Amino acid sequence: MARKKVNYAGRFGCRYGSRVRAKVNIVEADQRKLQKCPFCESLKAKRVSTGIYECKKCNAKFANKAYGVQ
Numbered sequence: 001m002a003r004k005k006v007n008y009a010g011r012f013g014c015r016y017g018s019r020v021r022a023k024v025n026i027v028e029a030d031q032r033k034l035q036k037c038p039f040c041e042s043l044k045a046k047r048v049s050t051g052i053y054e055c056k057k058c059n060a061k062f063a064n065k066a067y068g069v070q
Contacts, residue, residue: 008032027067035069038062045069 008028009021035045037055044057051066064070 031067035064038064038069 007025009024012021012024031047034043035047035053036043037045037053037058037060039060039062040055040058042055042057045053045055045062048054048061051063052061053064053069054061
């Protein structure tokens with residue numbers, strides 16, 4: 001039997017309901033993608049920790065929102 005492809009909320013299994021798991025997938029996909037650096041305006045900023053981002057292009061470290069850059 002083929003294995004089911006799961007996203008970020010796959011770690012929850014069948015718990016917490018499908019709506020909650022769908023929202024977790026949306027939030028975590030946004031937080032894991034590369035963000036826009038406010039200094040060099042490139043899409044190279046990566047989330048290091050909660051609210052802390054580091055740009056791979058200009059090596060700037062900055063604080064912003066917890067799940068994504070505004």
